[in-house]
Amino acid sequence: MRTQPVLVFDGDCGFCTTSVRFAERRLRPRCESVPWQLADLPALGVTQERAEHEVLWVTPTGTVYGGAQAVAKALLSAGGGWSLLGASLMLPPVRWVAQGAYRLIAVNRHRMPGGTPACALPNRGTHGRP
Template identity: 75%
Template structure:
């Protein structure tokens, strides 16, 4: 297990990579970031299907948080005003709204600024029209 939390994201997605790069430069979270394509997923307790579906936050103890909850954990780890935002994201009803917004963005990330066709979710994870 890692000694610091690990943020696992889709390194093939330009939108995801841009978001993580922004977080690394501006928020400076206390974690290691790694694209799922280069991560040792089994040692993190994560399967590829889940890593393809959502961003993941893996704690040193092995707890795995996904989607909006992973974003909240990232913000909390950054400290300061970002931690306040992370705490708010974890509170109902904001938590419920954040889950929906995260899913909407993740399902349409190829349409987001910086997104490309490669950002589209794998067929098994795409929403049914």
């Protein structure tokens, strides 16, 4: 059984990897960070499709938070002022704005600093979530 949360991110995305490494150095969230490509996704209760589309925070009990809520959970775990920011991201209407901003960044991550064409989300047609 896991004793700490797991932050699952896209290890093929330069922007995602740079963001997680920055958070590890500066924010120090209390979690294990692992690229989805190296994670045991079934053991975490996560599908590859979901892991391809958003950062995930998996609690030791198996609850999965995605997107902006995963970021909020990481901030909460970092403590100090970061936890206040994380808490605010969990509350409506800030939560709704944060999720919208997260989606905008996620679909454009290949254009962000450190991003490459490999960072582009898989094309799932009109049925997939960016």
